[in-house]
Structure formats: C-alpha cells, structure tokens
Amino acid sequence: MNQKYIIYFSEAIGISLILIALFIDSGSQNGNQTGGQNIKNEDGVQVIRILARGGYSPRQISVRADIPVRLEMETKGTYDCSSVFTIPSLGYQKRLPSTGLTTINVPAQKTGTSLIGTCGMGMYSFEIKFN
Amino acid sequence: MNKYLFHVSGTHCNSCKILIENIIGKQPGVSKAVFDLGKQHLTVEGEISDSPETLVAAWSKLLGPHQYHLHLEKQKETKELKSVAYAIPLGLIILGLFFLLQRSGLMNFGFAEELSPWTAFLIGVIASLTTCLAVVGGLVLSLSAKISQEVSTTRPLVLFHTGRIIGFTILGGILGAVGEVIAINNTVMVILGITTSLIMIILGINLLDIFHITRRFQFALPRRLYDYLIKIEAGFFAPFIIGVATFFLPCGFTQSMQLAALSCGTSLRGAAIMGMFALGTFPMLALISFGSFRFARTKYAPLFFKTAGIVVIGFGLLSLLAGLAALGIIRPLFNI
Numbered sequence: 001m002n003q004k005y006i007i008y009f010s011e012a013i014g015i016s017l018i019l020i021a022l023f024i025d026s027g028s029q030n031g032n033q034t035g036g037q038n039i040k041n042e043d044g045v046q047v048i049r050i051l052a053r054g055g056y057s058p059r060q061i062s063v064r065a066d067i068p069v070r071l072e073m074e075t076k077g078t079y080d081c082s083s084v085f086t087i088p089s090l091g092y093q094k095r096l097p098s099t100g101l102t103t104i105n106v107p108a109q110k111t112g113t114s115l116i117g118t119c120g121m122g123m124y125s126f127e128i129k130f131n
Numbered sequence: 132m133n134k135y136l137f138h139v140s141g142t143h144c145n146s147c148k149i150l151i152e153n154i155i156g157k158q159p160g161v162s163k164a165v166f167d168l169g170k171q172h173l174t175v176e177g178e179i180s181d182s183p184e185t186l187v188a189a190w191s192k193l194l195g196p197h198q199y200h201l202h203l204e205k206q207k208e209t210k211e212l213k214s215v216a217y218a219i220p221l222g223l224i225i226l227g228l229f230f231l232l233q234r235s236g237l238m239n240f241g242f243a244e245e246l247s248p249w250t251a252f253l254i255g256v257i258a259s260l261t262t263c264l265a266v267v268g269g270l271v272l273s274l275s276a277k278i279s280q281e282v283s284t285t286r287p288l289v290l291f292h293t294g295r296i297i298g299f300t301i302l303g304g305i306l307g308a309v310g311e312v313i314a315i316n317n318t319v320m321v322i323l324g325i326t327t328s329l330i331m332i333i334l335g336i337n338l339l340d341i342f343h344i345t346r347r348f349q350f351a352l353p354r355r356l357y358d359y360l361i362k363i364e365a366g367f368f369a370p371f372i373i374g375v376a377t378f379f380l381p382c383g384f385t386q387s388m389q390l391a392a393l394s395c396g397t398s399l400r401g402a403a404i405m406g407m408f409a410l411g412t413f414p415m416l417a418l419i420s421f422g423s424f425r426f427a428r429t430k431y432a433p434l435f436f437k438t439a440g441i442v443v444i445g446f447g448l449l450s451l452l453a454g455l456a457a458l459g460i461i462r463p464l465f466n467i
Contacts, residue, residue, distance in 0.1 A: 120386055
C-alpha cells in the first residue's frame with residue numbers, strides 16, 4: 001500500500017514538472033509580447049525586429065492588417081535551432097548567419113490572419129497576428 | 132522420445148525466442164526446441180535421459196547470461212508489472228527535468244562571432260544537453276537499449292560513436308571545401324526528423340512491453356534481420372554507417388555548425404569544426420549508450436528498459452509535434 005502512494009506521488013511530481021515547464025510560459029520575461037506603439041512604421045511598412053537566439057523574442061506580435069511587414073531577424077552568436085528559420089505558410093526557409101540581420105519582406109495580410117515562424121525542427125516558434 | 136515443458140521469464144521479444152531456440156536446440160539429445168513468446172512456454176523434444184530438474188540447472192547456466200530464467204513452475208508476473216509502475220513516474224520525472232532545463236534559459240548562450248573549433252566543442256556539449264538530446268539522444272537511447280537486448284558486446288556502440296565522429300569530420304571537411312553545393316533543404320530534414328520520431332515511438336512502445344499480448348503483435352524482427360543483427364556483433368558496417376548518418380539528422384545545432392563549416396571556406400577548418408562538435412556531443416551520447424548497455428545486464432534491466440521506453444516515447448512525440456509544426460501542418464503547441 002505504502003509503495004503505491006510513493007508511486008502516485010512521484011508520478012504527480014513528474015507530470016507537474018512537465019506541465020510547469022510547458023505551460024507556465026516564460027511570459028514574465030520582458031519582450032515576449034509586443035504590438036501597437038512598439039512597432040516602428042517606416043515608409044508605410046511595419047518593421048518588426050525579432051531576436052533569434054535560444055528561441056525567438058518577442059514571441060507574440062500584433063500588427064495592423066493590410067500593411068506590408070518587414071521582418072528583421074537578428075542573430076547574435078546564434079548557433080542553436082533558432083538560426084534555421086522557416087515560415088511554413090510562406091514556404092520561406094533560411095539558415096540565418098550566426099551574427100547579423102536578415103530582412104524578410106512579408107506582403108500585407110488580411111485581418112484576423114496570423115503568420116507563424118518556427119525554427120528548423122519546429123521546437124521554437126513565434127506568431128504575428130494581423131488585426 | 133520425451134517432451135518437456137518449461138516456463139521462461141525475462142524475455143522481451145521475438146529475437147529472444149530465436150536466441151533461446153538456438154541455444155537450447157543445440158543441447159545434447161534435443162531434437163526440437165520451440166518457444167512460445169505469448170505463453171512464455173519452452174517446449175523441448177528429444178532423446179533426453181536427464182530429469183527436468185537437472186535440465187533446468189544445466190540450461191539456466193546457458194540462459195542466465197542473457198537474463199532469461201528457466202523454471203518448471205509458472206512464475207507470477209508481478210515483478211514485471213511492478214517495474215512498469217516505477218518506470219512511469221521515473222520516465223515522467225526525467226522528461227520533466229529535461230523540459231525545465233530548456234525553459235530555465237540556462238542553456239541559451241550566445242557565442243562569439245568567429246567560430247573556433249573549441250567553441251564548436253562547447254556548442255556540441257550544450258547541444259547534447261538541449262534540443263538535440265530529444266532527437267539524437269532519444270534515437271541513441273532507443274537503439275542502444277534495443278541493441279543491448281539483442282547482442283552481448285559493446286562493439287556496435289563503439290562503432291556507432293566512431294562512425295559519428297569520423298563521419299562528422301570528413302563530411303565537415305567536404306562542406307568546407309565545396310561550400311553551398313550540398314546544403315540540404317530544410318523540408319527534407321524535417322521529414323527525416325518526423326521519420327526518426329516515428330521510429331523512436333515504435334521502439335519506445337517496444338521497450339515498454341507492458342502486456343504479454345502485445346508481444347505477438349510486436350514489430351518483431353524477422354528472422355533474417357535478426358541473423359543480420361547477430362552478424363553485427365562481428366560485423367562492422369551497419370553501426371558505423373548509422374553513426375555517420377546522424378550527420379543528416381535534424382538537430383538545429385548540427386545544422387548551424389554545418390552552416391559555419393560551409394562558410395569557413397577551407398576543408399581543414401570545416402573538418403575541425405564538425406569533428407570538434409561531434410566530440411562535444413560524445414560524452415552525453417556515450418553516457419546514454421554505454422549506460423544502457425550496463426543497465427541491461429543488471430537486475431534493474433526491466434525497470435531500465437521501461438523507463439527508457441517512456442523517455443523515448445516522450446522525446447518521439449515532442450519531435451513529431453515539433454516537426455509537424457515546422458511543416459506548417461499543425462500550430463506549434465509549445466516552445467521549448
């Protein structure tokens with residue numbers, strides 16, 4: 001009987017470790033969400049800069065619909081998965097240089113749609129929402 | 132002509148059936164040995180003068196090194212089930228710790244712009260502890276655990292690691308020399324990754340081996356492949372080639388190292404970068420594979436195989452879902 005409880009207890013620990021890791025987002029960190037005022041507007045193009053290193057930040061971005069977007073992927077000594085960058089819905093794939101700035105021009109998108117960028121293996125991602 | 136029935140415990144798979152039949156079939160007087168994996172019954176026929184008790188004593192010595200146990204009476208299976216009960220929480224805790232390590236941000240280093248072979252070595256160490264652990268480590272774990280069940284020397288494992296390090300060095304040299312020509316399309320890499328994750332899930336379920344009924348439907352090795360695996364023990368190529376092939380496994384770190392090797396311009400430097408990267412991943416991967424081999428030969432073997440099964444299934448699902456997200460088929464469910 002006693003053993004049974006030990007097993008249940010450690011099962012609960014294991015599951016909660018996974019849940020904590022997966023769902024309690026590192027959302028408290030700064031710069032995970034951005035939108036509105038923080039998006040620069042240059043010559044009618046919304047400019048979003050995303051740092052790619054051990055994941056992408058910010059990870060949730062909201063921009064205006066029907067206005068083209070320029071994505072600036074910034075890498076700083078990046079050698080992990082996030083340097084292999086894809087936007088599946090646009091069929092875009094690129095291995096980012098380990099340090100540098102890669103510009104991607106995204107045409108204007110409709111209201112309510114979103115674009116997802118992921119790393120090569122899909123383990124890191126970010127989302128741009130068009131409102 | 133007499134006929135005896137024995138009960139055998141400690142068997143995992145169809146390969147065990149073939150191994151047991153091969154060993155017992157060769158014993159003096161035995162004309163036919165048939166092992167029923169589902170019932171775990173060993174039926175032996177032949178002109179045998181010894182009593183069943185003497186046979187059990189003699190044959191146990193032959194089967195003991197393979198962790199099979201021969202009995203006259205049916206043994207209760209509680210021991211096996213108990214190990215599942217312990218394996219599930221253990222496996223979950225290992226997976227949980229892995230996720231926490233990723234989430235902690237401890238592993239998100241930035242490195243200098245100029246990539247030296249020493250930096251490549253360090254990146255290799257980190258790669259073997261992070262996202263690459265899920266893909267390459269998971270595959271190594273499932274293959275090593277499976278190999279430990281099939282063969283009795285570490286030679287295939289040594290060959291695997293040798294193949295990986297030599298292969299990375301040579302292919303890195305080629306990348307450095309020819310440049311962009313052989314850059315691999317990411318979609319191909321992702322599909323390769325999804326295939327790998329499916330193999331991991333299948334091997335994981337196999338390692339779990341919860342119900343004896345499932346053994347009959349197991350993805351059993353056909354006899355010919357089994358004979359081939361036995362030859363691996365003396366053979367050279369298969370594990371070596373698999374080691375070399377891990378160069379093409381989708382692991383973000385490997386891919387960015389390949390990019391660095393591509394852009395460095397000389398084959399010597401490309402070889403140094405990729406070789407040092409592979410060396411950096413070696414300690415963790417060696418721990419996984421030789422550790423599996425050691426555990427497989429202790430009394431904790433059933434617990435080890437089942438825990439490995441849970442971890443491998445977890446890593447397999449993780450990379451499967453991630454791979455589907457990278458293809459744009461599903462929304463990304465998580466960020467490691």
